[in-house]
Amino acid sequence: MNEISVIGGGSWATALVKILTENSIHVNWYMRRPEQVRSINQDAINPDYLSFLKLDNTKIYASGQLDEIVARSKVVLFAVPSAHLDSVCAAIPKEDLAEKFVITAVKGTVGPENLLPSAYLARRFDLKDFQQAMIAGPCHAEEIARNKKTYMTLCGLNETVISKISNCFASSYMQVNYSPDMIGVEYAAIYKNIVGIVCGMAEGLHYGDNFMAVLVANAIDELGLLLPAVGVHNVRLGRSMYLGDLLVTGYSAHSRNRTFGKYLGQGYSVFEARQLMGMVAEGYFATKGLMATVTSLGLNLPLLQTAYRVLYKRMAAIDEFKLLERNIR
Structure with missing residues (x-):
């Protein structure tokens, strides 16, 4: 696995992109604001979040075109606030995620039915259990940005795929564990x-x-x-x-x-x-x-x-x- 699409331009998304690119994973990155896209592509800095952090933009393709970013990878990681997940997903046709593996780094309920992020995505895109995983902490973005020792847990039922994804995040400062309890x-x-x-x-x-x-x-x-x-x-x-x-x-x-x-x-x-x-x-x-x-x-x-x-x-x-x-x- 050498390519992942990341949806979201906040500090949590930025920290995850940092880890991935350090592990030579190519990141296709959707950011809503054009100034963020320009800054990442030109200066390798997210001007709004963790702006002290210099990223490796030789391994990043940032764009404000959501459909393009989703299409470029077989694995799609959502790292947006829970309150925005519904509006972001409304712009993605159901068939665009039909064959993808979807990771959530979203911590909140979604929509008027107060669904879990995984349940919302499963319903919205007809995803099966084996197509999903979630990232759990404790993982403060600020400490990841400074290479502080961190333990991440990837949760889901497809242990085979999750094991491959774990290698994308593991590093000298990041230990990645597995749990089936999503x-x-x-x-x-x-x-x-x-x-x-x-x-x-x-x-x-x-x-x-x-x-x-x-x-x-x-x-x-x-x-x-x-x-x-x-x-x-x-x-x-x-x-x-x-x-x-x-x-x-x-x-x-x-x-x-x-x-x-x-x-x-x-x-x-x-x-x-x-x-x-x-x-x-x-x-x-x-x-x-x-x-x-x-x-x-x-x-x-x-x-x-x-x-x-x-x-x-x-x-x-x-x-x-x-x-x-x-x-x-």
Whole structure:
């Protein structure tokens, strides 16, 4: 495997392109903004994300023509915010992905039915289970850009193809593991972004490390309730693609969701916090989608409920945390 198409122009997509090109994989890269395309092709720099990073553009073909980029590779990797996946896919004819292997690096629910990214893509393009995989963390783009030791998990049922794709990402600083549990890891990836927002709010409200540890312990417990409710059983939550991803999103200064939550804890409105971010915090959209799913399942998840009320009911974080204090153990 020596060629992959990447859809998306953000920091996560940029970090993935970096790894691939370092492994001599040719990348066909769809970027929506013309100035990004020009900068990549001329200067090997993404001007909007990880702009300190010089890429190897001898192995990159960047274009704003989505149909062209999809057609050029047998493997297509989606690395766009979940809120944009539907609109991006609407521009791709169903038959264009019929024979492709599709990888998702998307962490959020999609559309009014709050589908997992893999379920959405399967329905939209009639994909079979063996045609899909997903990338799981903990993988902050900023650390990948600086060659910091990272563990990635590729999830899916087609272990033969995924093993070949793993070689495209493995390096001296990137260890790639395999898991067949794509659905469970997708839910965990969605939930951990919400936890990141709640941890950020706690920091903005000046709670200490003791309370933060209690928050994260309760988050693990909530994830342990969520997964069996959606049909995922016998999961070892301590594995890196579950707990590891949750921890780094809750604690790391690189976490957009934590930063977003911190602004909310400091008293900024949701609108103001989103403006200050200047980039997408996936947990904002994930909270609404997962709340609908959890409500339909009859689950009581206090951390998720706290995030939802602050984000969508415009409740003050300080008031919601006083309630949360009584609802966690």
